[in-house]
Amino acid sequence: MKKMEIADYKGKVKPSWCPGCGNHSVLMALKKAMAELNYQTHETAIVSGIGCSSRFPFFMATYGFHSIHGRALPVAIGLKQAKPEINVIAVGGDGDGLSIGGNHFIHAGRKNPNITYIMMDNEIYALTKGQCSPTSRIGTITKCNPYAWTADRINPVLMALSFNASYVARGYAGDVKQLEKLIFGGLQHKGFAFIHIVSPCVQYNKVSSFEKIKEIVRNLPDNHDLTDRVNAMKYAFSSDGLYTGVFYKVQRPTYEERYKDVISKAKQAVDSNFSIKDVIKQFQ
Amino acid sequence: MKDLKIKISGISGQGIISSGDILSYATARKGYYVTTYRAFPSEIRGDGKCYYTLRISEHKALTATGTTDILVCLDEDTIYEGINNITKNGVLIYDSDIVPILKEKRDDIVIYGLPLTKIAKELDSERSRNMVALGMVVGLLKNLHLEEQILKDIELRYKNKAQEVINSNKKALNSGFEYCLNKLERKDNLEKAEMKTTGAKLIMSGNEAIGLAALVSGCRFFAGYPITPATEIMEWLAKELPKFDGKMVQCEDEIAAINYALGASYSGVKSMTATSGPGFSLMQEAIGLASMAEIPIVIADVQRCGPSTGIPTKTEQSDLFAAMYGTHGDCPKIVLAPMDVADCFYQTINAFNFAEQYQVPVIILSDASLGPRRECVDLIDIDNLKIVNRQKALLKEGDIYRRYEDTKSGISPITNPGDLYGEHVVTGLEHTEENAPTPSAQVHRKMIEKRFRKLETAAGQFSKAKTYGIEGASIGIISWGSTSGAVFEAIDMAKEKGIDVQALYPRTLYPLPSDWIKGFVKDKDVIIVVEANYNAQFKSTIVERCTHINKGTEVLEFLKYDGTPFTPEEILEEIEKVAKLQQEKNDISTNKHIHF
Numbered sequence: 101m102k103k104m105e106i107a108d109y110k111g112k113v114k115p116s117w118c119p120g121c122g123n124h125s126v127l128m129a130l131k132k133a134m135a136e137l138n139y140q141t142h143e144t145a146i147v148s149g150i151g152c153s154s155r156f157p158f159f160m161a162t163y164g165f166h167s168i169h170g171r172a173l174p175v176a177i178g179l180k181q182a183k184p185e186i187n188v189i190a191v192g193g194d195g196d197g198l199s200i201g202g203n204h205f206i207h208a209g210r211k212n213p214n215i216t217y218i219m220m221d222n223e224i225y226a227l228t229k230g231q232c233s234p235t236s237r238i239g240t241i242t243k244c245n246p247y248a249w250t251a252d253r254i255n256p257v258l259m260a261l262s263f264n265a266s267y268v269a270r271g272y273a274g275d276v277k278q279l280e281k282l283i284f285g286g287l288q289h290k291g292f293a294f295i296h297i298v299s300p301c302v303q304y305n306k307v308s309s310f311e312k313i314k315e316i317v318r319n320l321p322d323n324h325d326l327t328d329r330v331n332a333m334k335y336a337f338s339s340d341g342l343y344t345g346v347f348y349k350v351q352r353p354t355y356e357e358r359y360k361d362v363i364s365k366a367k368q369a370v371d372s373n374f375s376i377k378d379v380i381k382q383f384q
Numbered sequence: 385m386k387d388l389k390i391k392i393s394g395i396s397g398q399g400i401i402s403s404g405d406i407l408s409y410a411t412a413r414k415g416y417y418v419t420t421y422r423a424f425p426s427e428i429r430g431d432g433k434c435y436y437t438l439r440i441s442e443h444k445a446l447t448a449t450g451t452t453d454i455l456v457c458l459d460e461d462t463i464y465e466g467i468n469n470i471t472k473n474g475v476l477i478y479d480s481d482i483v484p485i486l487k488e489k490r491d492d493i494v495i496y497g498l499p500l501t502k503i504a505k506e507l508d509s510e511r512s513r514n515m516v517a518l519g520m521v522v523g524l525l526k527n528l529h530l531e532e533q534i535l536k537d538i539e540l541r542y543k544n545k546a547q548e549v550i551n552s553n554k555k556a557l558n559s560g561f562e563y564c565l566n567k568l569e570r571k572d573n574l575e576k577a578e579m580k581t582t583g584a585k586l587i588m589s590g591n592e593a594i595g596l597a598a599l600v601s602g603c604r605f606f607a608g609y610p611i612t613p614a615t616e617i618m619e620w621l622a623k624e625l626p627k628f629d630g631k632m633v634q635c636e637d638e639i640a641a642i643n644y645a646l647g648a649s650y651s652g653v654k655s656m657t658a659t660s661g662p663g664f665s666l667m668q669e670a671i672g673l674a675s676m677a678e679i680p681i682v683i684a685d686v687q688r689c690g691p692s693t694g695i696p697t698k699t700e701q702s703d704l705f706a707a708m709y710g711t712h713g714d715c716p717k718i719v720l721a722p723m724d725v726a727d728c729f730y731q732t733i734n735a736f737n738f739a740e741q742y743q744v745p746v747i748i749l750s751d752a753s754l755g756p757r758r759e760c761v762d763l764i765d766i767d768n769l770k771i772v773n774r775q776k777a778l779l780k781e782g783d784i785y786r787r788y789e790d791t792k793s794g795i796s797p798i799t800n801p802g803d804l805y806g807e808h809v810v811t812g813l814e815h816t817e818e819n820a821p822t823p824s825a826q827v828h829r830k831m832i833e834k835r836f837r838k839l840e841t842a843a844g845q846f847s848k849a850k851t852y853g854i855e856g857a858s859i860g861i862i863s864w865g866s867t868s869g870a871v872f873e874a875i876d877m878a879k880e881k882g883i884d885v886q887a888l889y890p891r892t893l894y895p896l897p898s899d900w901i902k903g904f905v906k907d908k909d910v911i912i913v914v915e916a917n918y919n920a921q922f923k924s925t926i927v928e929r930c931t932h933i934n935k936g937t938e939v940l941e942f943l944k945y946d947g948t949p950f951t952p953e954e955i956l957e958e959i960e961k962v963a964k965l966q967q968e969k970n971d972i973s974t975n976k977h978i979h980f
Contacts, residue, residue: 111809112818112820113820113821141807142801142802142803142804142805142806142807143801143802144801145650145651145801147647155821157809157811158809158811158820158821161807162807163800163801163806163807163808163809164807164808164809164810165647165650165677165809165810165811166809166810166811166812166813166821167643167646167673167812168643168669168670168673168812171639171640171643171670174635174639174640174641174643174644174647175643175644175646175647175650176647177644177647178605178607178633178643178644178645178646178647178648178651178655179647179648179650179651179801180647181605181631181633181644181648182604182605182631182647182648182649182651182652182653182655183648183651183652183653183800183801183802185802186651186801186802203636203637203640204636204640206636207635207636207640359626359631359633362626362631363626363629363631365626366623366626366627367626367627369627370627374627376599376600376628376766377766379596379599379624379627380586380596380764380766383586383587383588383592383596383761384413384584384586
């Protein structure tokens with residue numbers, strides 16, 4: 101097997117993100133984590149939906165599936181279930197994953213597929229030139245809401261915890277070192293790993309800039325019990341800052357493992373040389 | 385006797401469907417041909433009506449609709465609904481315990497009011513009233529010798545239930561059978577009815593045929609969301625796929641289902657989903673993705689009355705526009721429509737072959753009259769079926785791989801995750817041959833042409849449109865999907881009345897079978913397009929798109945949109961009407977000629 105270097109993951113297309121966009125750090129952190137785990141490009145698929153961050157697969161040398169708005173998770177889970185030996189990483193933004201694709205996020209948590217889902221949250225729809233997203237803050241003014249924004253924010257980490265994602269972490273694009281660690285942990289984790297990354301938009305979101313996020317970011321305490329879901333929720337709820345780090349990490353059977361049980365049960369009922377001709381017998 | 389139609393009717397919950405199923409299995413396994421039609425309400429219990437019609441025959445029959453020879457009613461209302469549809473000398477069986485006085489009668493049929501409830505009560509199982517009635521039917525047709533086989537089929541159907549259930553059903557059937565043989569004063573002429581058996585065959589539903597064909601084609605991934613009347617495909621594959629290391633996953637909605645299937649197909653596994661109208665609407669965007677990103681996928685749409693929730697259990701052929709044009713953008717895809725259960729099998733085999741070979745979404749249009757319909761299928765020779773597998777690019781280090789290479793056939797070399805040196809990104813964005821996104825006008829034009837070129841390449845591979853009836857007849861009928869069975873039978877009936885008609889049945893609806901239609905209409909004065917929708921969806925498409933039709937040939941439509949399938953009798957009536965009009969027209973033109 102080839103020993104992978106960061107440069108080996110460089111895609112054919114040059115990143116189209118604005119200079120200074122938080123997503124550049126995420127791209128770098130993912131490449132580093134993958135190199136460390138020696139992920140082979142032909143054995144890895146990056147799956148995304150639509151949005152600025154969803155252009156991600158084009159910037160990688162791996163297999164990639166740039167799908168439709170909101171559907172990164174179903175494509176990724178289908179791919180993984182059909183071919184579990186492939187490393188599957190879903191990526192996308194807050195609008196893609198929490199608004200149009202919100203339903204799939206719920207069900208990914210409870211199914212626990214062995215994939216990593218990296219959400220780059222810039223609190224805005226940037227590809228469509230700045231409209232409010234499910235994570236936009238009260239006070240955000242855009243062309244679509246020139247007077248006031250009228251909905252509360254979604255808390256992605258709290259959602260993932262309540263959907264029973266088995267690995268939940270949050271990072272901040274201003275800290276690539278931490279990102280790399282969180283992503284590395286997510287890739288290594290067997291089960292649905294959700295990594296929420298606050299990745300400020302330098303173009304359309306002045307409310308949540310790098311400077312402002314930096315002020316509120318703090319690390320989860322070292323003694324935080326990773327198996328304590330209720331306590332993890334308390335940190336996710338916390339209004340005394342934006343906690344980053346690993347909130348929750350437990351092992352439970354993955355979607356693919358559970359389906360292996362289905363297959364072994366189905367096979368128990370039939371002979372080892374069972375063929376399609378035997379299936380047809382039920383119609384005779 | 386060559387042919388016999390039995391209808392069992394009542395209220396949902398009375399066991400109409402199970403008794404119909406048991407009888408159809410028994411007749412098929414005994415070696416007769418059987419085809420069925422069932423209609424039931426969306427509610428599990430309640431006062432919705434349930435009907436199960438079986439047509440038992442010596443030769444393969446194409447419909448089970450129309451008149452009835454034996455009508456069995458477990459409730460009162462269905463008696464009056466059905467009594468006038470019984471053929472002369474036919475039989476009506478009803479439960480005299482719940483209907484003491486019959487409000488409507490007929491002199492030209494035989495009416496048996498039988499104590500079904502009393503017999504069932506004596507056995508301490510009032511719920512087995514349906515089996516008592518079924519036993520009576522088996523008794524009436526004693527020369528068909530179904531009694532042993534039907535007991536076996538009761539056992540098979542309830543094999544996962546308690547022995548008591550099996551026993552009480554068998555006992556009830558026997559009581560009905562004995563009553564008919566020993567106590568019933570026969571007035572009907574079925575006693576001597578005999579029918580030739582025609583050897584081993586298969587019996588399955590349209591939905592099961594689609595599932596079986598998927599399995600035979602090598603499909604090993606199915607993602608779906610429950611929806612009437614398509615769920616049976618999902619249930620059948622859930623049971624069978626894991627025996628072959630395949631997977632059936634139930635998703636959170638139909639959007640997820642088709643995207644799961646696309647992810648799975650991208651990984652290299654033949655994949656499909658199945659749904660009905662509402663789910664089909666939800667899948668449209670992803671069908672466009674499959675078309676744009678060139679990912680093979682098969683989608684079965686078991687149509688039901690729409691729009692919106694419509695009538696979930698009733699049939700319609702009203703999703704043709706959605707199948708052909710439902711997706712935004714110029715979207716190459718293939719739409720197939722099977723005519724009967726056997727065709728559900730063979731068209732699904734074609735669907736997978738086309739999807740894999742041409743890297744397009746393939747849609748199968750079944751419907752609520754065909755999906756749940758159980759009928760005989762001649763034995764299938766699975767060793768001699770043509771199965772197309774994905775033609776993968778073989779690459780070595782240093783090769784330049786272009787996923788969307790613009791080839792002569794339009795088909796580009798494909799690889800899947802796991803294949804060395806084949807890394808690429810599939811995308812719904814317009815892209816270059818090297819799969820880089822681009823808004824270039826030139827590239828968009830070129831790539832649209834490339835994607836559509838695959839359909840031109842495919843056109844030579846499609847099964848020929850089938851014709852039926854009298855070659856050179858001046859009246860033609862064009863129909864598609866399950867309606868074609870009733871059309872063919874109507875043509876046979878018309879022939880007996882001295883009217884020549886020829887039918888055309890295209891199996892591939894999109895790309896539009898223009899050449900076949902052109903060839904067919906050449907010698908026709910008038911064409912009737914028969915389809916089960918209000919908008920004349922196929923007719924308007926061929927009139928609009930096959931401009932050669934507009935010259936000379938008159939194109940009429942005969943439509944039905946009441947949730948029930950066409951009967952041959954209805955179509956015959958239309959044929960007679962059109963034939964008469966044609967005759968009048970000819971007379972006028974002949975007279976004119978004389979005057980000149």
